[in-house]
Amino acid sequence: xxxxxxxxxxxxxxLCGIATGRTEAVTEAVVNCSREAVTFAIGMVGICAFWCGLxxxxxxxxxxxxxxKWVRPVIxxxxxxxxxxxxxxxxxxxxxxxxxxxxGNGATPSGIAAVQGLSRLGxxxxxxxxxxxxxxxxxxxxxxxxxxxxxxxxxxxxxxxxMDILLPTWITSLGAVLMALLAYRICxxxx
Amino acid sequence: xxxxxxxLIFLIVSLGLVRKVAAFExxxxxxxxxxxxxxxxxxxxxxLITAIGVLRASGALEILGNILQTPLSYLxxxxxxxxxxxxxxxxxxAALAVVRDILENCGPDSYAGRVACVMMGSSExxxxxxxxxxxxxxxxxxxxxxxxxxxxxxxxCIFALLICKxx
Numbered sequence: 001x002x003x004x005x006x007x008x009x010x011x012x013x014x015l016c017g018i019a020t021g022r023t024e025a026v027t028e029a030v031v032n033c034s035r036e037a038v039t040f041a042i043g044m045v046g047i048c049a050f051w052c053g054l055x056x057x058x059x060x061x062x063x064x065x066x067x068x069k070w071v072r073p074v075i076x077x078x079x080x081x082x083x084x085x086x087x088x089x090x091x092x093x094x095x096x097x098x099x100x101x102x103x104g105n106g107a108t109p110s111g112i113a114a115v116q117g118l119s120r121l122g123x124x125x126x127x128x129x130x131x132x133x134x135x136x137x138x139x140x141x142x143x144x145x146x147x148x149x150x151x152x153x154x155x156x157x158x159x160x161x162x163m164d165i166l167l168p169t170w171i172t173s174l175g176a177v178l179m180a181l182l183a184y185r186i187c188x189x190x191x
Numbered sequence: 192x193x194x195x196x197x198x199l200i201f202l203i204v205s206l207g208l209v210r211k212v213a214a215f216e217x218x219x220x221x222x223x224x225x226x227x228x229x230x231x232x233x234x235x236x237x238x239l240i241t242a243i244g245v246l247r248a249s250g251a252l253e254i255l256g257n258i259l260q261t262p263l264s265y266l267x268x269x270x271x272x273x274x275x276x277x278x279x280x281x282x283x284x285a286a287l288a289v290v291r292d293i294l295e296n297c298g299p300d301s302y303a304g305r306v307a308c309v310m311m312g313s314s315e316x317x318x319x320x321x322x323x324x325x326x327x328x329x330x331x332x333x334x335x336x337x338x339x340x341x342x343x344x345x346x347x348c349i350f351a352l353l354i355c356k357x358x
Contacts, residue, residue: 002282009242017249025248033244037237040291045229052225053218058203060217061210099315106224111324119328126331133336136324140280140315140340141347146199147312149229153291154308159299163192165308168358172350173313180343187335187342 044152051148055101064101068093078138081121081131088117092135099142111139134184141180143173232284239288247292268352269303271296275310280344283316302355309351314344 017026058064075093082088091114098107115132122129147169154162207214246252259270271293279286290307297303317340321333 002285005281005285006238006242010245013242013245013249013251015249016251016254017245020250022249026245029244029248030241033241034237036244037240037288038233040240041229041233041236045226048229049222049225052228053220053222054200054203056217056221056224057207057212057214060212060214061203061206063203063206103224108323111320112326115324115330116328119330125329128325128330128333128336132325132330133333133339136321136333136336137339137343139320139324140317141313141343142315144312146196147308149287150290150308150312153287153294154299154304157291157294157299159294159304161192161300163195164300165305165312166192166195168305168309168351168354169312171354172309172347175350176313176343176347179346180339183342183346184335184339187338 040153040156043156044149047152047155048148051102051146052106055103058101064097067097067100071097078134079118079131081129082118085117085121088114088121091117096138099139100145102144102146102148130188133188134181137180137184138177141173141176143177144169232287235284236288239282239285240291243288243292247296267356269297269306271303272306272310272348272352275307276345276348279310279314280317280341283319286311286316306351306355309355310348313351314347317341317344 014026017023055064071093072089075089075096076083079089079092082092091110094110095107095114098110114135118129118132118135122131147165150165150169151162154165204214207217243252255274256270259273263270263273275286275289275293278289290311293307294304299305299308317337321336325331325333
């Protein structure tokens with residue numbers, strides 16, 4: 001999908017540039033923006049590296065285990081098919097807490113393992129079970145404690161109050177998680 | 192809010208000290224992973240930020256903005272946000288590139304800029320998650336996932352618009 005969109009964006013831009021007589025500006029944009037993209041990414045490396053490092057300390061000190069203990073009852077209730085499989089249960093919990101703490105790619109292996117486990121338990125074959133779908137829906141409305149990339153971006157572009165978006169972001173993602181659960185109930189219920 | 196990051200750092204570091212873990216070693220290991228995550232994004236960001244830059248320089252974004260301005264201004268929605276709403280469920284790095292563009296052009300503390308940040312921080316890419324997480328399983332059909340995730344994304348956008356007005 002992105003393959004097509006990306007090509008179309010560039011083609012529209014170039015054609016539009018020719019039509020409006022801004023070919024030089026387009027050329028300039030290619031040179032400058034590709035450089036800016038690298039500076040932008042490098043600018044985010046610092047805070048994201050720092051945050052991931054911090055979370056590793058929390059993990060080593062047992063803080064992650066404590067957090068997982070708190071969410072376990074909720075997860076057990078949300079995913080009834082994993083009730084008799086502690087390994088899958090643990091994978092679901094690991095994945096969702098890693099998402100919450102903003103570990104990004106750190107969440108992927110446990111996410112894949114969780115879906116594999118649920119698919120074994122569900123036994124529906126090609127058609128995903130209720131629990132797999134719910135797990136994916138929850139993942140797309142992820143609640144995040146510290147959206148590091150967004151904060152780094154704000155600080156890098158000269159925000160006076162880079163942290164001010166935290167509270168709105170928490171409220172919004174909590175609302176989105178609830179809406180995801182509700183919407184899934186409704187969408188699945190029709191079938 | 193200005194206390195939250197220092198407070199979290201203090202708490203985590205002191206917890207590490209009390210529990211006698213090799214805090215700095217764990218920190219550097221995690222920091223390496225975090226750095227690699229961002230560095231792995233560089234190629235796609237170069238492609239996407241350049242594509243948006245080309246669209247902006249060519250005047251295409253202005254034209255789109257002018258068309259959308261009237262209907263969206265009735266709703267009080269800044270027209271700059273529409274590309275983000277469309278791109279967010281499809282690609283995380285494309286959304287990041289769009290947010291950057293919004294922050295640069297409207298300012299990070301403007302209403303549009305803040306809404307963009309909240310949208311970015313409160314939803315995840317539907318299609319990517321689905322493709323990656325179902326790897327190695329027989330699962331092909333995911334009834335209800337895409338509509339539910341898109342509805343959740345849409346509500347995240349609406350919540351972001353409302354909450355940034357209030358807070």
